[in-house]
Amino acid sequence: MKKEYLLLDKVEGPLIVLSGIENVGYGEVLDIKVDNGETKKGKVIKIEGDKVVVQVFESTSGISVKNTAVTFTGKPFELELSKDILGRTFNGIGEPIDGGGKVYSSDVYNINGRPINPVARRYPRNFIQTGISSIDGLTTLIRGQKLPIFSGNGLTHNELAAQIVKQAKISEDIDEEFGIVFAAIGVKHDDADYFRKSFEKADATDRVVMYINYADDPIAERITIPRCALTAAEYLAFKENMHILVVMTDITNYSEALREISSAREEVPSRKGYPGYLYSDLASLYERAGMLKRKKGSITLLPILTMPNDDITHPVPDLTGYITEGQVVLGRELFQKNIYPPVNILPSLSRLMKDGIGEGFTRKDHPDVSNQLFSSYSKVQEVRALSQIIGEDDLSENDKLYMKFGREFESRFITQGINENRSIEKTLDLAWEILSILPTEDLDRIDPELIDKYLRKEDYYG
Structure with missing residues (x-):
């Protein structure tokens, strides 16, 4: 009663x-x-x-x-869920805000979810294509993975999030359904309008469920919205057997709401005023991603967070890195060069990509090409540092080739249009074309058989 x-x-x-x-x-x-x-x-x-x-x-x-x-x-706190939520927009507590009326269903889910038995999990496999070369080629997103994007204030993470939502698709089994759950946490009204219009323009709304918490909405909604989004994802993945990509932005806003409520409760603060349970709270969100045995669907999580003062050691990115399986880092230096997306590949990492790329998943040469690009671009940083001391004109001929490679890599491989959707084949072919700048003997991370098959010096010098 x-x-x-x-x-x-x-x-x-x-x-x-x-x-x-x-x-x-x-x-x-x-x-x-x-x-x-x-x-x-x-x-x-x-x-x-x-x-x-x-x-x-x-x-x-x-x-x-x-x-x-x-x-x-x-x-x-429960949500009524059905497949009718696709194409709909809800607020931070799961109420419709698109004028479409309430969702009625006999399927009612607790937004806190249920812990997944580790034994019931399947190991993440298979590749999700985002159409973005720096992600697909070098920090590959694997189905069932949790891969955060570390950004900074003023960087182009909103544009990147919208582009991923528009372009993302599973790489195979085209008969299997793919959907996206998008959660905007504490965003400005113009940012929310940008996301909405971007999805409409790309005709992607039918496969997207949107949850929006505006910056002027109550902070308590920011605690609830990611749980509503993940609950919807669990329903679509494990009840409707869909492959779901969950994009959440901005986890820093969520963490700050958690800090504010913790302060109101007069709890003892931890680092930078955040509650001591920030790690376990973030884990309660991130660990809801994955795949289950005897279930066809999957949940792949792409949380986006802004690092205050671009500080990767800040508690939110720091603790996120411990829970998730890698990170994609956006760099301010690349952003200042007008490079979009400004993905800094050297601190970026996808820990699960080795198990979801290569023959049978993407292409046989993918692992070696990725390793070579990392190695060669790392060498570029050393050569650039040397050129700051002695000048580029006094570099050796080999070092000048690396300088050229670095410029081409940033301007052609990392840089791409905001509506440019590259297939994995196009990404790898472009990588070979740029690697052809370097002497063949320097391509020591690639199997010689693959060099004979794919390297075409005339592609660049032609």
Whole structure:
């Protein structure tokens, strides 16, 4: 039976406190009826004896200590889900904001999900093509992987996120369904409009589920929105047998909301004021990606986060790196050269790409070409440092070739149009064309048989 309580102890930021409460559960959802008849939703986040702390999902304005009625529902936060969510747009608590009406379904899911038994997981395999050479060729995204993008304030991560959503596809089994769940956390209205219009222009909306939390929305929604998005992804992947790519931006906004609520709860802070449980909280999101035995679907996670002051040791990227399987790093130096996307390949890494590329997945030469590009571009950095001391004119002929290779690699391989969708074959062919600048004897990371088959010096010198 539902119980109604009429008095609050206090209202503090996004939280309300009640006392004299019995028989409620952690995570239980409640309805909060304010003076003007409006009903808001909240969730129990702390229980101490008969005292309960509630996180309100909407603004606490209008909530008073004396004239507010609180009703506990006896249920956790749940979503009704069906395949009809594809093409729809929802807010941070799963309510439709596209004018399309509520989703009705007998399939009801707790947004906190259920922990996946490690024994039930399948090892991530197979390649997801994003159409972006620097990702497909060098930091390959594998189906079932969690691969974050580390960006910085003012960099082109929004454009990159939109391009990935428009272009991403599974590389094989075209009869299998592919969909995207996109979560925008704490974004400005013009950024949200940019994403929406980009998807519409590319005719991609039918395969995309959008969850949007605006910058002026209550911060409590930022805690809920990634869980709503991941719950939708789990339904589509494991109930509808679809391959789902989840793109979430910006995880830093999520973490800052977590910090603000932790501060309101007067918890002891950890590094830079973030709560001590930031690691486990992020893990509760990231670990929902993957593939299950006896299930055809998969969830691949691409979280995007901005590093304050471009600091990769900041708690959010630092802890994210421990949980996920690599990272794609966007570099400000490349951005200042007007390179898009400004992917800095040297600190970037995909730990699972070795198991999802090569013969049977992409192309036989892919692993060797990737290794050679990393090696040669690393050599470019050494030569550039030397040229700063002695000048480019005094470099050896071999070093001058590396300088040329570096310029071509950045301007032709990394750089591509915002609507340019390259196949993996085109990416690898372009890599061979640029590698042809270097002496053949320097291509020591590539099998000689592959050099004989793919290297065409006339491609460049022609």
